Amino acid sequence: MMQRTITPAPVRKSVRVSAPRERAFEVFTAGIGRWWPKTHHIGTADLDTHIIEPRQGGRWYERCVDGSECDVGKVLVWDPPARLVLGWQLNADFKYDPNLITEVEVQFIAESPSDTRVELEHRNLERMGDRADTLRQRIDAPDGWGGLLQLFAQSATQKQGTTS
Amino acid sequence: MANAHSSFAALSDPTRREIFQRLQSGGRSVGEIARDLPVSRPAVSQHLKVLKDAGLVADRADGARRVYHIDPKGLAAIRAWLDQFWDVALQSYAAEVARSEKER
Numbered sequence: 001m002m003q004r005t006i007t008p009a010p011v012r013k014s015v016r017v018s019a020p021r022e023r024a025f026e027v028f029t030a031g032i033g034r035w036w037p038k039t040h041h042i043g044t045a046d047l048d049t050h051i052i053e054p055r056q057g058g059r060w061y062e063r064c065v066d067g068s069e070c071d072v073g074k075v076l077v078w079d080p081p082a083r084l085v086l087g088w089q090l091n092a093d094f095k096y097d098p099n100l101i102t103e104v105e106v107q108f109i110a111e112s113p114s115d116t117r118v119e120l121e122h123r124n125l126e127r128m129g130d131r132a133d134t135l136r137q138r139i140d141a142p143d144g145w146g147g148l149l150q151l152f153a154q155s156a157t158q159k160q161g162t163t164s
Numbered sequence: 165m166a167n168a169h170s171s172f173a174a175l176s177d178p179t180r181r182e183i184f185q186r187l188q189s190g191g192r193s194v195g196e197i198a199r200d201l202p203v204s205r206p207a208v209s210q211h212l213k214v215l216k217d218a219g220l221v222a223d224r225a226d227g228a229r230r231v232y233h234i235d236p237k238g239l240a241a242i243r244a245w246l247d248q249f250w251d252v253a254l255q256s257y258a259a260e261v262a263r264s265e266k267e268r
Binding site: 008009011013015016017018019023024027028031034035036037118120122125126128 | 219239240242243246247249250251252253254255256257258259260261262264265
């Protein structure tokens with residue numbers, strides 16, 4: 001079958017926060033349990049918190065309310081307060097896969113003493129395509145990727161209701 | 165070229181989600197898609213153009229007709245999902261920074 005494969009570009013995001021970059025870095029890492037969307041987690045029990053161990057090679061994992069822990073990835077670069085590179089090791093089934101690493105690079109750029117621009121890049125997404133068959137099934141399933149399309153629908157509705 | 169805004173915007177429209185969903189079961193021409201949906205052919209073409217610009221579908225010539233399909237590896241959809249996920253996560257992060265700064 002002749003089909004053109006789309007190689008995904010990295011996901012790039014930028015957000016400005018009203019805090020010095022030391023603080024912005026601290027909230028992103030030590031405080032990840034307070035902002036990580038509770039709806040997105042991999043354990044079977046309810047999510048308790050997210051933890052990034054503050055060192056290169058540190059674990060990035062979530063803990064559920066029943067005490068169980070699930071790996072998300074690891075810290076590839078720990079360079080506070082300027083830069084953080086996390087290895088996102090969840091595959092297309094949203095399961096931890098030690099053989100898969102996609103990189104999430106986060107840069108904290110001081111725009112003023114009290115304002116920081118946070119730039120995030122999630123790259124190497126094509127590595128998620130190594131198991132194409134599984135992926136197709138996941139995407140086709142009604143609950144694939146946490147109900148991918150439903151999520152878009154919900155977010156679109158929410159966006160209309162807020163001013164950003 | 166897919167970009168951050170367009171994949172989200174492309175799938176925030178219910179008709180385009182419907183079209184995208186149908187293409188997941190295999191490639192289809194504009195005529196085939198229009199036959200299944202209460203939407204005119206020109207409208208379907210327009211929706212496909214948006215999906216194509218967002219990097220969510222691709223097309224190829226099949227004789228005289230053009231067949232649209234989604235990336236067989238599903239990567240475009242995953243990218244779109246992550247794109248939307250990081251939007252939500254970073255909004256939540258920025259709100260948490262603001263909240264914690266206020267407490268200090």
